[in-house]
Amino acid sequence: MSDRPSFLRAALATPEGRAGMLAVGAIVLFGIAAPFFLPDPAAQPDIVRGALQPPSPLSPFGTDDLSRDVLARVAVGARVSLAVAAIAVALSATLGTLVGIVAGYAGGTADAVLMRLVDGALAVPRLFVLLLLLAAWERMPLLALILIIGVTGWFGTSRLVRAEVLRLRESEYVRAAEALGAGPGRVMFRHLLPNTLGPLLVAATLAVGDVILLEAGLSFLGLGVRPPTPSWGGMIYDGRAVLTTAPWVSIFPGLAIIVTVLSVNLLAGGLRAALDPRKA
Amino acid sequence: MGRWVAGRLVQAIITAAIAAVLMFFLMRAAPGDPLARLSEDRQLTPGQAAVLRERYGLDAPPATQFAAFARGLLRGDLGTSIEYGRPVTALLGERLPASLLLGGTVLLLTFGLGSWLGALQAIRRGAADRVLGAASLALYATPSFWLALVLAWLVGVEWRLLPAAGMRDPFLPMDASTGERLADLLRHLVLPALTLAAVNIAATMRYQRAAMAETLEQPYIGAARARGLGERRIRWRHGWRNALFPVVTLFGLWLPLLVAGSVFVEKIYAWPGLGALAADAVAARDYPLLMGASLLVTALVIAGSLLADLAYAALDPRVRRP
Numbered sequence: 001m002s003d004r005p006s007f008l009r010a011a012l013a014t015p016e017g018r019a020g021m022l023a024v025g026a027i028v029l030f031g032i033a034a035p036f037f038l039p040d041p042a043a044q045p046d047i048v049r050g051a052l053q054p055p056s057p058l059s060p061f062g063t064d065d066l067s068r069d070v071l072a073r074v075a076v077g078a079r080v081s082l083a084v085a086a087i088a089v090a091l092s093a094t095l096g097t098l099v100g101i102v103a104g105y106a107g108g109t110a111d112a113v114l115m116r117l118v119d120g121a122l123a124v125p126r127l128f129v130l131l132l133l134l135a136a137w138e139r140m141p142l143l144a145l146i147l148i149i150g151v152t153g154w155f156g157t158s159r160l161v162r163a164e165v166l167r168l169r170e171s172e173y174v175r176a177a178e179a180l181g182a183g184p185g186r187v188m189f190r191h192l193l194p195n196t197l198g199p200l201l202v203a204a205t206l207a208v209g210d211v212i213l214l215e216a217g218l219s220f221l222g223l224g225v226r227p228p229t230p231s232w233g234g235m236i237y238d239g240r241a242v243l244t245t246a247p248w249v250s251i252f253p254g255l256a257i258i259v260t261v262l263s264v265n266l267l268a269g270g271l272r273a274a275l276d277p278r279k280a
Numbered sequence: 281m282g283r284w285v286a287g288r289l290v291q292a293i294i295t296a297a298i299a300a301v302l303m304f305f306l307m308r309a310a311p312g313d314p315l316a317r318l319s320e321d322r323q324l325t326p327g328q329a330a331v332l333r334e335r336y337g338l339d340a341p342p343a344t345q346f347a348a349f350a351r352g353l354l355r356g357d358l359g360t361s362i363e364y365g366r367p368v369t370a371l372l373g374e375r376l377p378a379s380l381l382l383g384g385t386v387l388l389l390t391f392g393l394g395s396w397l398g399a400l401q402a403i404r405r406g407a408a409d410r411v412l413g414a415a416s417l418a419l420y421a422t423p424s425f426w427l428a429l430v431l432a433w434l435v436g437v438e439w440r441l442l443p444a445a446g447m448r449d450p451f452l453p454m455d456a457s458t459g460e461r462l463a464d465l466l467r468h469l470v471l472p473a474l475t476l477a478a479v480n481i482a483a484t485m486r487y488q489r490a491a492m493a494e495t496l497e498q499p500y501i502g503a504a505r506a507r508g509l510g511e512r513r514i515r516w517r518h519g520w521r522n523a524l525f526p527v528v529t530l531f532g533l534w535l536p537l538l539v540a541g542s543v544f545v546e547k548i549y550a551w552p553g554l555g556a557l558a559a560d561a562v563a564a565r566d567y568p569l570l571m572g573a574s575l576l577v578t579a580l581v582i583a584g585s586l587l588a589d590l591a592y593a594a595l596d597p598r599v600r601r602p
Binding site for chain 2: 116
């Protein structure tokens with residue numbers, strides 16, 4: 001398996017991928033390093049800064065109605081958004097891969113039943129699935145939110161992986177492995193899994209961008225990341241009331257979402273070009 | 281063809297049934313009390329809570345609840361909204377026209393503009409292609425609710441160019457003519473429609489660009505050029521027309537946009553459609569209403585993908601042969 005895709009090599013193979021990788025790296029660094037040079041976003045009334053101050057050298061993104069530094073909150077929001085999206089997508093990619101490999105390799109009734117269920121689940125728009133699930137929770141720990149987003153996101157992945165497995169199942173190297181006495185587990189995870197990783201990686205990277213937008217929307221509706229944890233969607237919602245007098249409170253978190261999702265999608269585009277030149 | 285259509289229809293019905301079952305158990309699996317909101321406002325006594333629980337069938341075992349839910353669904357009865365105290369189907373029905381108007385406009389905008397810009401990208405290449413591509417990527421990364429807020433603030437409040445909320449001007453004279461009413465409606469429609477079209481246009485552009493680039497490589501384009509036809513005529517008449525097919529067949533897949541994409545945008549522009557209704561149902565924890573809205577959206581998604589498949593089969597006979 002020497003042609004197994006290396007994430008880094010594939011990501012850096014195209015200018016698009018390099019730009020995306022650089023930007024995502026910078027955003028992650030910004031999220032990690034921010035607490036060392038920015039005021040503590042949890043420190044509430046800040047007399048020095050004052051409430052609803054426009055952008056200034058002291059607070060480049062201005063302050064919100066509770067005198068909190070918007071830049072510091074955007075930085076913590078980056079950490080929250082990226083962590084939620086990355087962990088949730090890792091979970092859905094794992095679940096989707098498991099179901100897809102088993103359905104594709106087992107075939108027959110198991111495949112038919114699983115794919116019928118997946119079709120049914122895919123028919124409900126994900127936003128509404130999450131609304132139905134999350135509206136009931138009065139209090140939502142961050143971990144529960146991540147699990148719920150992850151568990152509702154694997155249906156498409158399972159279809160993708162299943163299609164790859166169907167394509168590979170009859171290929172010579174799989175036949176050879178079976179002829180040599182490899183059991184189903186070994187064939188699925190040793191031989192099929194590594195060869196589905198390319199498309200899976202592209203889809204998962206794209207999914208990170210989608211989940212960042214989804215989580216922002218949920219947080220905007222008050223169903224996602226709950227205060228006091230800063231989240232971009234929640235910050236935009238908070239800024240709504242003062243939009244006409246202090247637009248910076250909502251504007252900057254929105255720009256942060258755009259830049260982040262754009263960077264992630266660039267990275268995904270680069271990966272696609274490197275791993276699957278046909279579909280680029 | 282008839283058998284293929286019937287088979288596809290049965291498949292859609294099965295999918296709808298599975299989706300409904302999944303959604304029912306999804307909502308029951310979520311923790312929380314549908315009556316929490318009511319008791320929080322009104323301090324229900326245990327007796328009153330029991331009466332309400334019985335009225336909404338919340339005291340029955342899950343299997344009984346599901347049977348009641350399924351019977352209602354088959355009869356077209358989606359239960360009673362907790363917040364409004366009225367049948368869910370009536371509420372959904374009232375909101376449907378506004379959503380269809382907005383959704384239809386958005387479809388036309390995304391499709392018309394998206395396929396034109398995508399084709400332009402494939403023709404011009406170079407700088408124009410890159411600029412349009414980057415712009416569509418940036419719009420794709422933009423949260424619809426943020427764009428809606430920013431446009432409502434800038435265009436509606438700062439510049440006072442267009443109304444930023446609602447569907448009608450409340451100060452419109454009672455004796456306004458039909459023309460005036462229509463103009464007023466259109467003015468209210470601009471911002472929500474533009475916002476939704478902007479965040480959704482990238483997919484169409486991408487598809488159209490790829491299809492157009494492929495079409496322009498076809499031998500008949502070269503043949504047309506060899507016959508000495510004008511470049512403009514070759515590109516748009518011979519190229520674009522054929523490159524439109526793959527995009528037209530996507531039309532059905534965009535149907536869900538009518539409702540699903542509009543939860544945030546309708547809410548922010550106070551557009552009285554299904555999306556805003558769903559957002560209100562979330563805020564009020566009105567489960568029957570939220571469930572009804574979700575079921576309607578799901579039905580639209582399934583109908584949309586069915587339509588897309590039928591359109592594709594009508595245009596490409598190979599699909600019909602299994």
